[in-house]
Amino acid sequence: MLYNHECLPDERTERLARSARRHLERCCEREPVVVTRAPGRLEVLGGHTDYNEGFVTAIATEQATVVAAAPRDDSLVRAWSDCNESEAEFDLRRLDEGPWGAWWDYPAGVCAQLLKAGCDLPGADLVVVSDVPVGGGISSSAALEVSTAIAMAELAGCEIEPEPLALLCQRAENEYVGMRCGILDQFSSIFARPGGVLWLDCRTLERRIVRLSDESVRFVVCDTNRPRELVGSAYNERREQCERAADLLGVRALRDADANYLAAHGKLLDDTLLRRARHVISENARVQAGVRAIERGDVETLGELLNASHVSLRDDYEVSCAELEAMRNAALAAPGCLGARLVGAGFGGCVMALVQAERVDEFAAQVGHQYEAETALRAEIFATRPSDGAGLVVKH
Numbered sequence: 001m002l003y004n005h006e007c008l009p010d011e012r013t014e015r016l017a018r019s020a021r022r023h024l025e026r027c028c029e030r031e032p033v034v035v036t037r038a039p040g041r042l043e044v045l046g047g048h049t050d051y052n053e054g055f056v057t058a059i060a061t062e063q064a065t066v067v068a069a070a071p072r073d074d075s076l077v078r079a080w081s082d083c084n085e086s087e088a089e090f091d092l093r094r095l096d097e098g099p100w101g102a103w104w105d106y107p108a109g110v111c112a113q114l115l116k117a118g119c120d121l122p123g124a125d126l127v128v129v130s131d132v133p134v135g136g137g138i139s140s141s142a143a144l145e146v147s148t149a150i151a152m153a154e155l156a157g158c159e160i161e162p163e164p165l166a167l168l169c170q171r172a173e174n175e176y177v178g179m180r181c182g183i184l185d186q187f188s189s190i191f192a193r194p195g196g197v198l199w200l201d202c203r204t205l206e207r208r209i210v211r212l213s214d215e216s217v218r219f220v221v222c223d224t225n226r227p228r229e230l231v232g233s234a235y236n237e238r239r240e241q242c243e244r245a246a247d248l249l250g251v252r253a254l255r256d257a258d259a260n261y262l263a264a265h266g267k268l269l270d271d272t273l274l275r276r277a278r279h280v281i282s283e284n285a286r287v288q289a290g291v292r293a294i295e296r297g298d299v300e301t302l303g304e305l306l307n308a309s310h311v312s313l314r315d316d317y318e319v320s321c322a323e324l325e326a327m328r329n330a331a332l333a334a335p336g337c338l339g340a341r342l343v344g345a346g347f348g349g350c351v352m353a354l355v356q357a358e359r360v361d362e363f364a365a366q367v368g369h370q371y372e373a374e375t376a377l378r379a380e381i382f383a384t385r386p387s388d389g390a391g392l393v394v395k396h
């Protein structure tokens with residue numbers, strides 16, 4: 001069996017798949033040969049630790065991207081996305097004409113990597129339907145990469161194991177799109193499972209699912225709807241700063257330093273690098289403490305760790321913004337909130353709150369109201385449970 005497993009489509013996936021199939025029939029008068037699904041992710045703890053070879057914890061969201069695909073006789077990929085109903089066309093033999101600075105850079109980058117890996121890709125008609133908020137920090141890009149990669153590899157009859165597939169999607173983003181992301185998003189989208197939180201060592205790629213037994217809490221996504229700007233450049237800049245800090249500290253990566261080491265050698269760093277390193281080092285410790293808290297079912301401690309993570313991302317790593325702060329303050333003031341932090345790269349996007357299950361509706365109403373009053377932006381708020389990793393929905 002390719003990939004982790006076939007998805008047992010839930011209602012949401014069925015709905016997305018129906019819509020993708022309908023569009024493929026309408027635009028191209030074709031039935032899909034494969035339909036794939038890849039979820040978004042919520043990083044529970046472990047902000048900006050992945051590219052420092054550190055630790056992360058994440059869940060897959062119920063919100064996902066579905067791709068319906070049918071092969072073509074030529075080398076063209078025609079791709080349609082339900083986001084802005086936008087259409088694209090690129091030639092598999094002329095991928096060096098990109099990137100175009102558009103959403104189809106992700107599928108094109110994935111195709112470039114599959115070709116490099118020796119897959120004999122056919123051209124394809126692709127329809128992408130998604131309910132993962134775009135650019136919201138919950139990894140709509142990895143969901144698009146992974147769902148496209150599985151679909152195209154299936155059309156080519158090319159067997160790729162899940163781990164190399166995740167790495168291939170990361171390379172697509174690093175090399176084609178130009179975002180030097182770590183491995184968190186692609187691994188979460190593939191290896192997360194329901195009923196628990198994925199723990200990942202981003203150096204060794206060792207991973208496990210930590211069972212989350214407490215049914216009394218929900219992860220609630222609060223989307224600021226503030227478009228993220230300069231994410232790529234500011235993100236790559238943070239990454240370079242971490243590399244420089246590790247160099248000056250004399251370690252391979254910040255993963256190899258702890259708080260004591262930083263206290264002893266921190267004078268080698270200027271103030272900015274010291275704060276970047278302090279964030280990464282303390283965040284790695286929070287991930288490990290978070291795993292212990294989840295194992296004990298101690299959601300109060302988990303909530304406190306989320307709060308400490310946010311403060312560190314805001315003050316030491318400087319990846320927050322006014323809208324994220326307004327959203328988080330609204331979340332902290334709302335009923336049932338145990339803790340809240342920004343997720344993903346930052347500079348806009350979403351706050352994730354840990355909320356008592358029976359108070360989610362009340363929470364969402366109050367946060368939405370307060371955020372909108374303060375920023376004049378519309379908040380999108382929804383709860384999600386840990387869901388399944390990516391897979392095939394249908395293959396004919």
Ligand code: GLA
Pocket residue numbers: 043046047048049050051137139181182183184185344345346
């Ligand atoms: C983005 C990147 C990830 C990770 C997060 C921050 O989502 O794609 O690799 O670095 O930011 O944790």
